[in-house]
Amino acid sequence: xxxxxxxxxxxxTIVPSAPQGLCAECLLRAGFETKSGNKSTDGKLxxxxxxxxxxxxxxxxxxxxxxxxxxxxxxxxxxxQPQLARFAALKFLFPEKQSSPLFAERFERxxxxxxxxxxxxxxxxxxxxxxxxxxxxxMEFVDGLTLRQLFRARRLSPAEAVAxxxxxxxxxxxxxxxxxxxxxxxxxxxxIDKTGEVKIADFGIxxxxxxxxxxxxTGTMDVIGTPLYMAPEQIENPHLVDSRADIYSLGVVFYxxxxxxxxxxKFQPPSQKLETDPRLDDVVIHALEKEPDLRYxxxxxxxxxxxxxxxxxxxxxxxxxxxxxxxASRSTRPAAxxxxxxxAARAALPPKxxxxxxxxxxxxxxxxxxxxxxxxxxxxxxxxxxxxxxK
Amino acid sequence: xPGAAARLIGFAQTCLSRQWQANFNPLSADDQSKPGEEVSxxxxxxxxxxxxxxxxxxxxxxxxxxxxxxxxxxxxxxxxYWYPLYAYVRRRGYSPADAEDLTQEFFAWLLERKWxxxxxxxxxxxxxxxxxxxxxxLSNEWDKARTQKRGGGKIIxxxxxxxxxxxxxxxxxxxxxxxxxxxEQSFEWRWALTLLDHVMGRLSAEFxxxxxxxxxxxxxxxxxxxxxxxxxxxxxxxxxMSEGSIKVTVHRLRQRYRQLLRDEIASTVxxxxxxxxxxxxxxxxxxxx
Numbered sequence: 139x140x141x142x143x144x145x146x147x148x149x150x151t152i153v154p155s156a157p158q159g160l161c162a163e164c165l166l167r168a169g170f171e172t173k174s175g176n177k178s179t180d181g182k183l184x185x186x187x188x189x190x191x192x193x194x195x196x197x198x199x200x201x202x203x204x205x206x207x208x209x210x211x212x213x214x215x216x217x218x219q220p221q222l223a224r225f226a227a228l229k230f231l232f233p234e235k236q237s238s239p240l241f242a243e244r245f246e247r248x249x250x251x252x253x254x255x256x257x258x259x260x261x262x263x264x265x266x267x268x269x270x271x272x273x274x275x276x277m278e279f280v281d282g283l284t285l286r287q288l289f290r291a292r293r294l295s296p297a298e299a300v301a302x303x304x305x306x307x308x309x310x311x312x313x314x315x316x317x318x319x320x321x322x323x324x325x326x327x328x329x330i331d332k333t334g335e336v337k338i339a340d341f342g343i344x345x346x347x348x349x350x351x352x353x354x355x356t357g358t359m360d361v362i363g364t365p366l367y368m369a370p371e372q373i374e375n376p377h378l379v380d381s382r383a384d385i386y387s388l389g390v391v392f393y394x395x396x397x398x399x400x401x402x403x404k405f406q407p408p409s410q411k412l413e414t415d416p417r418l419d420d421v422v423i424h425a426l427e428k429e430p431d432l433r434y435x436x437x438x439x440x441x442x443x444x445x446x447x448x449x450x451x452x453x454x455x456x457x458x459x460x461x462x463x464x465x466a467s468r469s470t471r472p473a474a475x476x477x478x479x480x481x482a483a484r485a486a487l488p489p490k491x492x493x494x495x496x497x498x499x500x501x502x503x504x505x506x507x508x509x510x511x512x513x514x515x516x517x518x519x520x521x522x523x524x525x526x527x528x529k
Numbered sequence: 530x531p532g533a534a535a536r537l538i539g540f541a542q543t544c545l546s547r548q549w550q551a552n553f554n555p556l557s558a559d560d561q562s563k564p565g566e567e568v569s570x571x572x573x574x575x576x577x578x579x580x581x582x583x584x585x586x587x588x589x590x591x592x593x594x595x596x597x598x599x600x601x602x603x604x605x606x607x608x609x610y611w612y613p614l615y616a617y618v619r620r621r622g623y624s625p626a627d628a629e630d631l632t633q634e635f636f637a638w639l640l641e642r643k644w645x646x647x648x649x650x651x652x653x654x655x656x657x658x659x660x661x662x663x664x665x666x667l668s669n670e671w672d673k674a675r676t677q678k679r680g681g682g683k684i685i686x687x688x689x690x691x692x693x694x695x696x697x698x699x700x701x702x703x704x705x706x707x708x709x710x711x712x713e714q715s716f717e718w719r720w721a722l723t724l725l726d727h728v729m730g731r732l733s734a735e736f737x738x739x740x741x742x743x744x745x746x747x748x749x750x751x752x753x754x755x756x757x758x759x760x761x762x763x764x765x766x767x768x769x770m771s772e773g774s775i776k777v778t779v780h781r782l783r784q785r786y787r788q789l790l791r792d793e794i795a796s797t798v799x800x801x802x803x804x805x806x807x808x809x810x811x812x813x814x815x816x817x818x
Contacts, residue, residue, distance in 0.1 A: 147753050155699035157725040158733065163815045164753045165725055168783070169790040169808060290705065366813060400813045403806060 193228070196269040200228065200276075216279060225279035226264060230272050231343075245273050248342055251318055259309035261329065261339040280339070282331035285391070289325060289398070296414045299395035300448040302328075305336035306388060307441035314381040314437060318342055321379065323387035324367040325394065366400055367391065370428050382430040385437055389425025401426055417447045585655040585797050600640060606655055606797065607636050609727050613719035614663055615692050620712035621667060629689045635666050654807060655797040656720055660713060714814075721811040724797075728789045735785070744768065744778070751779045752786050 143152045145161035152161055193215060194202045201218040206227065215228040231245070249266035252275075256262065265276040285302070288294065294302075306328060310320060320327075320341050329337045369386035372379045393401045396408040396418060407419035421443045427433040434440045587602045611632060618628040639662065701707055701718050710718065729749075736745035747768055750758040758764070761779075765772040794804050794811075 145753070146750070146758070151703045153700055153702060155695065155701070155722055155726075157722065158729040158749055160729070160749065160753060162722050162725050163812075165729075166721070166790075166808070166812050166815055168752055168754050169787055170812070366809065366816075402810055402813060 192270075197228070200226070202228070217276075225281070227261075227277045227279045229275045229277060231275070242268070242273075249275060251316075252341055255313060255316060255318060255341060257309055257312045259305050259336055259338060260313065260341060261337045277339075278337070280329045280331050280337050282329055282335075282337075285325035285328040285330065285395075288330060289394070293398050294395050296396060296418065297448075297451060299392065300418070300444050300451060302330070302336055302395065303388070303392055303444050304441045304448075306338060306391070307437045307444070309336070309338040310381070310384050310388065310437045311441070313341055314384070319379060319381050320384050320387075321372070321376075322367075323384050323391060325391060328391065369430070371430055380430070381437065382433050382435065385425050385434050385440060386427075386430075388437065388440070389422055389433075392425065393422050396422070415447060415451055418444075421447070586799055588655075589799055603640060607639065610655075610659065610720065610723055611636070612692065612695065613716050613723055614659065616696050616719050617660070617663060617712050617716040618667070619696055620707075620715050625689055625693050629692070631667070635663055638666060653799065654803065656717070656807075660716055717811075717814045721814050724793055724811065725790075728786070728793050731789055731793075732782075732786055745782075748775075748779055748782055752783060 143159065144150070145152055145164055147164045148161060150161060150163070152159060156162055157165060194200070197217070199219065199221065201220055203216045203218055203225075206214045206216045213230045215230075217226050217228045218224070219226055245266075249263065253263040253266060261280060262278040263275055264278065267274060283291075306323075310323070313320065318341055320338065322340060322343065323338070327339045329339055331337065367387045367390045369379065369383040372383045372386075390401060393399075393405070393408060396414050397411045399405075399411070401422075407416070408414045408422055409416040409419050421440060424434055424443075425440055585602070585606060588599045588606075614635065615628055615632045618631050619625070623631060701710075701715065701722070707715055733742070733745055733749075736742055747764060748758070759767075761772050761775045764770075765775045768775065770778075791804055791808075794807050795801055798804060798807050
């Protein structure tokens with residue numbers, strides 16, 4: 139079996155056509171970083187990826203099960219709290235300046251705010267602190283998929299999209315009411331568990347790390363984010379955004395759910411790309427207004443509009459979609475969504491790359507050939523024996 | 530046609546070597562502030578100059594007088610980006626032999642067209658122009674071209690076996706089956722990979738010219754950013770350099786990579802202002818799940 143190189147930044151298996159053997163996605167991402175440049179990486183990976191035993195030493199009350207993901211900004215371990223008989227996610231943050239008293243102060247403040255958030259659609263923060271010189275958050279473990287992983291498995295139906303969006307709205311509205319802005323709403327941060335419940339992860343982490351946004355700690359990570367999901371005003375001035383920036387990002391996610399693409403440049407309304415209910419166009423476009431004042435002002439308004447449409451959503455079959463989902467208006471956990479999460483979990487996830495060798499057939503052909511030769515020989519021997527016995 | 534092919538190849542070689550000479554010296558693009566002992570500091574680079582002489586904008590805005598220049602610019606672009614086109618034609622269901630002929634004929638058709646002399650910045654980016662054109666070519670021109678049989682002028686050096694080998698054995702991703710992408714999406718994906726490969730090829734060649742191929746091989750993972758390579762101290766001991774020199778070299782490598790990337794993207798868009806947007810688009814293509 140050949141060994142396939144894996145990108146040290148995002149963890150995907152590198153294809154033979156990759157430019158100079160480097161992950162194309164991460165390479166292009168590196169091209170964006172023009173202002174601050176890449177930071178020095180001295181020994182960081184080694185520090186982030188401490189052996190499980192070392193992590194375990196710092197957390198005697200936890201069973202450290204496995205490393206779930208890592209990247210430039212930290213590492214995530216799946217752990218178990220035996221006394222509480224539950225799993226949890228242990229996230230180590232890796233700010234550029236660990237020793238900075240400013241970071242320590244900001245971490246305390248922000249983590250405290252996050253821990254105070256209590257909502258069924260927000261990934262709960264159980265505990266936070268500093269262990270062995272590293273800042274950590276102990277969080278609810280969500281047994282399910284990110285929206286990104288769902289996208290990877292297949293395209294969502296409009297019925298599924300309108301079932302998911304109100305849940306995201308609930309979480310955001312609750313947080314906004316508490317004065318917390320997510321700042322990094324994107325498919326990697328939206329989780330769907332096996333019961334079909336929607337959970338938003340990494341609230342305010344971008345602010346905690348003092349980054350413009352797009353830092354995912356749910357698994358693979360972006361170092362400095364790309365502006366793909368960011369509101370225009372957030373790109374301009376990341377530190378002066380309000381809750382309407384989250385509404386814009388949600389608009390991008392919603393558009394991607396409906397069309398499978400991002401609303402870049404002069405984008406077409408979803409119904410012109412695929413046969414979706416044209417009333418959803420208005421919602422998406424309203425959320426994606428470049429000017430914050432023209433956008434939805436409250437995420438609850440967006441939710442109300444989506445739910446109104448959901449009640450009379452044109453069934454997907456009529457709209458020419460190949461989906462089986464029923465309109466998802468009244469059910470809080472639509473069957474389609476649960477099925478989607480479970481099916482995708484079974485089929486595709488965790489998204490382990492299909493390790494298809496560059497030239498697999500030759501090896502397999504060799505094996506098949508050997509087996510065939512052995513079978514033919516055995517058959518010949520059998521015939522010979524029978525003949526001899528007959529004589 | 531054979532004469533035209535020879536002319537094209539000859540010109541491309543001159544053009545490439547001239548352009549590369551202008552751009553080589555990877556380690557000296559921006560090092561006024563941090564002179565390093567391993568690094569030479571000659572040579573200069575002006576992206577604007579390159580942009581103005583060999584690129585898609587020239588093709589779009591050329592008048593009759595600049596026809597020759599525009600033709601050459603187009604040829605250079607075609608030579609870099611033939612593979613995504615070949616794979617697109619294969620994805621549309623054509624056989625390897627047909628795909629080879631078709632790609633060659635398409636380039637011949639492209640280079641013969643009179644549209645070249647007409648300024649039309651509305652044609653947009655080279656990537657989308659190429660995709661629209663090949664799609665039209667497949668539906669309208671291919672039969673005509675086949676019946677006329679122009680004599681198999683080879684515009685680009687396309688080895689069918691090599692192309693097929695890439696097409697068959699080099700998947701775009703191990704986790705996303707190509708069948709789940711449309712031919713257009715596959716084209717865009719291969720386009721982005723080809724562009725990055727071209728940029729990295731240039732970067733590598735620059736180091737090679739300075740006899741620093743080994744250095745490039747050791748440091749290229751640092752391009753990916755934080756946590757992507759061995760610690761500088763380790764690299765320093767492997768390469769027999771001081772840690773400080775490694776830091777400086779990596780810094781310059783990154784700067785140079787970004788410069789080359791932007792230049793290459795600039796060469797495929799109509800106006801420099803589109804570089805950022807095209808980069809975002811390509812990123813979206815590569816992260817499309």
